[in-house]
Amino acid sequence: MTALLRRYRFIVPYLLLTPGLIWLAIFYVYPSVQMFISSFWSGSLERGFTFSLSNVHNYTDALSRYQDQIVRSIFFAAAATVATFLISFPLAYTIAFRAGQYKNLLLFLVIAPFFTSFLLRVISWRTILGDDGLLLGPLKSAGLVGDDVRILATPVAVIAGIAYNFLPFMTLPIYVSLEKIDKRLLEAGQDLYATPWSAFRKITLPLALPGIFAGTLLTFIPAMGDYVNAELLGQTPGTKMIGNVVQSRFLVNNDYPTAAALSFILMAGILVAVAVYARLLGTEELVSSAG
Amino acid sequence: MSEQHPTLVTRAMTRRRMLQGTALAGVAAFLAACGTAAQSATPSAAPSEAASTAPSEAPSPSPAASATAKPSPAAELNFANWPLYIDQDSSNPPKSPTLDGFTKKYGTKVNYRESISANEDFFGTIRPALQAGQDTGWDLVVLTDWMAAKIIGLGWVETLDTANTPKFVANESDNLRNQPWDPDNNKRAPWQSGMTGLGFDAKVVGNQTATAAIWQPDPRWKGKVWLLNEMRDTIALTLLKLGKDPATATNADCDAAIAEIKKAVDGGIVRSFLGNDYKEQLIKGDLVLGFAWSGDIIQAQLERASLKFNIPSEGGMLWTDNMLIPKGAAHKYTAELMIDYVYDPEIAAQIAAYVQFVSPVKGCKEAIAKNADKSVAALAKNPLMFPDAATLAKTHIFKALSADEDKYFNDQFSTLQGN
Numbered sequence: 001m002t003a004l005l006r007r008y009r010f011i012v013p014y015l016l017l018t019p020g021l022i023w024l025a026i027f028y029v030y031p032s033v034q035m036f037i038s039s040f041w042s043g044s045l046e047r048g049f050t051f052s053l054s055n056v057h058n059y060t061d062a063l064s065r066y067q068d069q070i071v072r073s074i075f076f077a078a079a080a081t082v083a084t085f086l087i088s089f090p091l092a093y094t095i096a097f098r099a100g101q102y103k104n105l106l107l108f109l110v111i112a113p114f115f116t117s118f119l120l121r122v123i124s125w126r127t128i129l130g131d132d133g134l135l136l137g138p139l140k141s142a143g144l145v146g147d148d149v150r151i152l153a154t155p156v157a158v159i160a161g162i163a164y165n166f167l168p169f170m171t172l173p174i175y176v177s178l179e180k181i182d183k184r185l186l187e188a189g190q191d192l193y194a195t196p197w198s199a200f201r202k203i204t205l206p207l208a209l210p211g212i213f214a215g216t217l218l219t220f221i222p223a224m225g226d227y228v229n230a231e232l233l234g235q236t237p238g239t240k241m242i243g244n245v246v247q248s249r250f251l252v253n254n255d256y257p258t259a260a261a262l263s264f265i266l267m268a269g270i271l272v273a274v275a276v277y278a279r280l281l282g283t284e285e286l287v288s289s290a291g
Numbered sequence: 292m293s294e295q296h297p298t299l300v301t302r303a304m305t306r307r308r309m310l311q312g313t314a315l316a317g318v319a320a321f322l323a324a325c326g327t328a329a330q331s332a333t334p335s336a337a338p339s340e341a342a343s344t345a346p347s348e349a350p351s352p353s354p355a356a357s358a359t360a361k362p363s364p365a366a367e368l369n370f371a372n373w374p375l376y377i378d379q380d381s382s383n384p385p386k387s388p389t390l391d392g393f394t395k396k397y398g399t400k401v402n403y404r405e406s407i408s409a410n411e412d413f414f415g416t417i418r419p420a421l422q423a424g425q426d427t428g429w430d431l432v433v434l435t436d437w438m439a440a441k442i443i444g445l446g447w448v449e450t451l452d453t454a455n456t457p458k459f460v461a462n463e464s465d466n467l468r469n470q471p472w473d474p475d476n477n478k479r480a481p482w483q484s485g486m487t488g489l490g491f492d493a494k495v496v497g498n499q500t501a502t503a504a505i506w507q508p509d510p511r512w513k514g515k516v517w518l519l520n521e522m523r524d525t526i527a528l529t530l531l532k533l534g535k536d537p538a539t540a541t542n543a544d545c546d547a548a549i550a551e552i553k554k555a556v557d558g559g560i561v562r563s564f565l566g567n568d569y570k571e572q573l574i575k576g577d578l579v580l581g582f583a584w585s586g587d588i589i590q591a592q593l594e595r596a597s598l599k600f601n602i603p604s605e606g607g608m609l610w611t612d613n614m615l616i617p618k619g620a621a622h623k624y625t626a627e628l629m630i631d632y633v634y635d636p637e638i639a640a641q642i643a644a645y646v647q648f649v650s651p652v653k654g655c656k657e658a659i660a661k662n663a664d665k666s667v668a669a670l671a672k673n674p675l676m677f678p679d680a681a682t683l684a685k686t687h688i689f690k691a692l693s694a695d696e697d698k699y700f701n702d703q704f705s706t707l708q709g710n
Contacts, residue, residue: 044698045418069709131515131577148514152577153562235563237556237709248710251415253701 039260049256058261066245066262070269073242076155076230077223080162081170084219085212087163088170092211093204095171096178107175111168122161122232129157129233153236161229166222170215177211178204213281221270242266364397365622368629370431371413373612374405374567375590376483378645389641393632399625409520409566410438411701417617421447427617430626433482437523439613440472440691443479449616451477455627458634462653467611472691479613480630481651483586483642486675486686487524488607490573490583494597499580502532502603506555513560517572517581518552520564522704523689524608525552528582531606537689542699549703556707564708573598585675586648600675602685609686611651647676 005012039058041049063070095106113121128134129151139145151157181204189199227243234240242262249259380386390401407413413434417427421442434442442448453460459480467481491499496511505516518525527537529548555561562578570587572578574595588600614633616626632638636654643650644659644667660671674682692700 044694047694126572127575130575132575148510150514150577235565237564237707240709244710248705248708252409252411253698253705254415255702 035260035263038256039264041257041260045254055257058257059265062258062261063265066242069240069242069245070265072155072240073224073266074269074273076159076162076241077220077226079159080166080223081216081220083159083163084166084170085216088167088174088215089208089212092171092174092178096175096181107172110171114168118165119228119232121165122228125157125161125164125233126152129160152233153239155234155239157233158229158239158241161233162223162226165226165229166219169218169222173214173218174208174211177208181207209281213278216277217274221274224270225266362624364399364628365625366398367400367402368431368622368625369429370401370403370626370629371406371429372403372433372482373407376405376433376612376646377403378642389633389638392638393629396632397625397628399628401629407433408568410435414438414442421445421618424619426619426621429617430620430622431629432615432617433612434615435521435610435612436470437689437691439479439615440470441697442615442617443472447618448478449618449620449623451480451616451627451630452624453477455624456480456631456634458631462634462636462639464651464653467651479615480634482612482614482633483646483648484609484611484651485648486585486602486607486609486678486682487519487528487582488585488600488602489580490569490588490598490600491580492573492576492595492597493599495576495579498599498601500601500604502528502605504580505560506532506551506558508558508560512580514562515577515579516555516561517563517565517569517578518561519569519582519584520566520708522701524610525564525582526700526704527608527687527689528603528605531603531687534605537608537687540690540692540700542696545696545700545703549707552707584648586646589647589673589675602682604685607686609683609688643676644670647673649676649678 037051038049040051040053040055042052042055042058043049091110095103095110099106130136131150131152132140136145136149136151140147140149151160185203185207186199189203190196194202225243227241227247230239230241230244231247246259246262246266249255249262377387378389380388380391387403390403393399393401406416413432417429417432420427439448451459463476463481467484469476473479489499489502489504491512496504496509504512505518523537526540526545526548529551530537530540530544533544533547533551535544535547552561565572567587569578569581569583570591573581573583574591583600585600588598592598614626614630616623620626633642634652636652636658639650639652639655640658640662643652643655644662647670650656656671656677660668662668670676678686
């Protein structure tokens with residue numbers, strides 16, 4: 001066997017790729033094709049659906065009908081990504097450079113919430129953010145905020161929920177890239193009379209960019225399609241995201257064509273956004289320079 | 292028809308095999324699958340065939356055949372219901388005396404799951420199997436009138452062998468019999484009925500008796516009002532507020548109701564559209580006024596005594612949730628036994644005393660009144676559980692929407708909710 005493999009060495013990478021490719025083919029390519037076909041359907045559940053390329057108007061109809069939700073999803077996802085970054089970077093920086101013996105403990109704490117179910121975590125935020133909950137209750141009784149102030153059922157609740165749920169996806173990649181930085185580079189900078197701030201700006205930040213890039217993608221992409229936070233913390237017509245529309249079109253209204261078209265619009269939107277972002281940050285050079 | 296059998300067997304087997312995983316379980320499943328396939332194929336048409344061709348259903352099986360060769364109760368029964376919709380042992384909460392009694396009587400293990408929180412959502416989960424003519428994995432499901440009518444219309448339920456359900460035949464409330472969508476009274480059995488009206492925290496908002504309150508930007512409830520995400524309930528109460536009858540609703544009426552609700556949403560009065568989970572937020576105080584289901588409020592009063600339910604002066608709704616046996620169910624006979632069992636007035640009283648909706652079983656009121664526990668016996672006088680003629684006169688029934696109307700109403704209602 002090993003002799004055989006040695007002889008046909010070129011085949012090894014393909015063999016290694018096979019499990020992943022099979023997985024992708026069954027759980028990604030096949031459903032995507034299926035979904036693409038149903039996005040060109042017309043008809044209803046009772047009468048049956050028929051395929052026709054002329055149903056491309058499913059896409060334009062969906063775009064114009066749900067543009068509010070699409071724009072809102074982009075905004076919520078972007079805001080949540082920025083919020084996660086602002087929380088994660090100082091956190092990752094502290095863990096990487098200042099935590100000393102507590103490094104592993106802190107890293108563990110970052111992912112500790114993931115030991116409870118995603119749904120449970122979101123639902124407990126509902127208790128914390130409630131109108132008279134842990135956060136607002138004391139503020140209201142102290143007279144610091146008005147009685148009619150609420151956080152639940154507002155965009156703030158949804159953005160905060162998303163930011164909370166994706167925090168580790170931002171923190172860990174940034175931590176990894178900061179961890180790899182050779183401390184001697186910073187010392188060299190200081191020797192050359194760099195202030196701490198310019199050393200940070202010229203050395204630390206550029207070297208952390210691959211981590212920041214990976215972190216933003218890992219946060220932004222799933223946040224765009226998220227519907228649980230909007231469903232449980234938003235719950236109001238003005239906070240529904242595109243994921244909620246897809247869910248309701250699929251399961252409540254049996255409107256498979258629109259749901260499928262929206263899914264592809266979402267996918268295309270994310271691809272374009274990521275392409276532009278990658279272009280701006282020029283990742284490939286970054287990755288190679290860091291690695 | 293006989294050619295259908297092998298496919299039925301392999302389908303059932305592969306599905307089970309996938310679930311169980313091991314080869315050994317596969318053998319057992321093969322035997323079990325043979326049994327169920329034969330059982331379900333004799334009393335009714337093969338599911339795949341009936342589902343694709345005849346929405347109006349093949350003739351029901353001859354009672355004589357089942358009388359001679361009576362099947363035995365299966366080892367398990369898969370029962371899907373709504374949350375908090377069956378009695379629970381107060382000292383041992385997930386245990387239900389009713390279900391335990393059934394297990395004791397027939398030796399059947401009941402896999403009772405609170406899997407239904409919205410008609411459309413649950414239907415979405417069983418539809419692919421029904422469409423493909425396969426077993427949905429459920430033997431008994433509980434769905435509201437209009438959804439039951441829709442599934443019966445699609446030909447996706449088993450016809451009850453009423454010889455197996457004598458108590459259902461004898462004890463079903465007269466006003467629920469022979470619905471237009473089930474003229475022979477053998478496609479469904481009512482589980483509980485209930486009313487939709489106003490639910491509120493009287494300590495915060497006072498006693499509210501009119502739906503119109505929801506349109507008033509009163510600081511006591513502005514931003515803390517919810518509406519139900521069941522389209523029919525919310526549209527109907529709004530129609531009644533507008534002086535229109537939900538029994539004759541047209542697309543134009545729907546538009547009017549949507550426009551009316553939109554005013555309250557845009558005015559910041561209505562906060563959200565919810566299913567069963569309004570109860571939790573009402574108890575917590577994040578919500579104080581909205582459209583509610585009668586039994587929910589009676590149950591929630593245990594946790595917050597100031598909660599109250601009123602049938603609005605403009606009118607409320609009356610609805611029924613029905614037990615259905617999905618087409619191709621593996622344990623149809625056992626499901627029929629369960630239907631018969633819960634139509635025993637004593638059992639019905641046991642369930643009603645806990646869920647506190649309107650029982651569809653004759654004799655339930657008398658059985659409750661006889662209860663040794665005075666607080667339970669007093670429930671027999673509760674007008675929300677045993678509505679008198681005056682209460683019933685204030686309730687309405689939603690009309691049976693055509694497929695086109697259904698789509699139109701749901702579409703408008705989805706848009707209103709922001710999805």
